[in-house]
Amino acid sequence: MTSIRLKQFLCSLLLGAWASPAFAAFHIVLDPGHGGTDKGAVYNSIKEADLVLTVARKLQTLLNEDPHFEVTMTRDNDRGISLPERVKMAEKANADLYVSLHANAAPDQRARGVEFFFQNNLPADEDSLFLANQENQAIVNARELHSLSGGDELSKKGDIAAIVEDLRRQNRMNSSLRLTKALTTIWENDENAMQATIKQAPFYVISKTSMPAVLIEIGFISNPREAQRLQRKDYQKDLAEKIYNALVSYKEKMDNSSAKNLN
Ligand SMILES: [Zn+2]
Incomplete structure (x- = not known):
């Protein structure tokens, strides 16, 4: 079997499995x-x-009410949990999707809007790198990182495993981008919504999870107007609903493309 045919064959197997x-x-x-x-x-x-946590709980309620979804929270109270531990939880749950919620702050009080981050292979812009660095500070235990990233097993991988890994990464990247697009579409359809942008940066949690992943910065608490909004219950509910609607739309798209691939 040529390597291209092998790749196509593995791809069809993986799409079936996914x-x-x-x-x-x-x-x-x-x-x-x-x-x-x-x-x-x-x-x-x-x-x-x-x-x-408040916004995540509202989103959790919406997802729990919908039988199409199952939800696991990395934390549902005010407890500390390391970044590697969060990734481990997602892997153990064998989740289809990882959604991380954060809020932004910037020295420039005019900075505003919602940002959706996903991981891809392009170099990240400087602001995003800075933010990723801040968000990642909770980690860095070299041994833990080593074992979580596969440890010495990685170096033993053969060609087929490398191709599978490559396809998996591509699938993960495409799905993550599709999810961020579903999110921006929901925001664009609401003229009262804050501006929403797609960015990419090497945040630990979206880089290390093996499933499609997105990190959402729900707004800038350093922007006085936005900070006021973010504290309002109705606005928090609106944020949760928007994310929920994007997840529904993403799931529908994924189901449709899976059905097409199986036919
Ligand atoms: Zn954060």
Whole structure:
């Protein structure tokens, strides 16, 4: 079998394996960033860790009410949890999707809007790198990282495993981009919504998870107007609903493309 044919064959096998049957609930790991002693960004009286937990709980309620979804929270209270631990939870749950919620703060108080981050192979822009660095600070235990990333097993991989890994990465990247597009579409369809942009940066949690993943910065708590909005219950509910609607739309698209691939 030529390597291209082998790649096509493996691709069809993998697509079959990834295609979730219509009756299987779509498993989402919902990850409110920070927690415990790590409050994330703090601005005036607003703490990122508390804010994203509140929004995550509202989103969790919506997902729990929908039989098409199953949801696991990395934390559902104010407790500290390391970034590698969050990734481990998602892998253990064998989740279909990883959604991490954060809130932004910037020295320039005019900075505003929602940002959707996904991981791809392009070099990240400088602002995003800076932000990723801040969000990633909770980690760095070299040994833990080594074992989580596959340890010495990685070097033993053969050609086929490398091709499978390559296809998996491509699939993951395409799916993550599709998800961020579903999110921006929902935001663009609401003229009152804050501006929404797609960015990419090497955030730990979206780089290390093996399933499609997105990190959402729900707004800037350093922007006085946005900070006020973010504290309002109705606005928090609106954010949760928007993310939920994007997840529904993403799942539908994935189901459709799986059905096409199986036919
Ligand atoms: Zn954060």
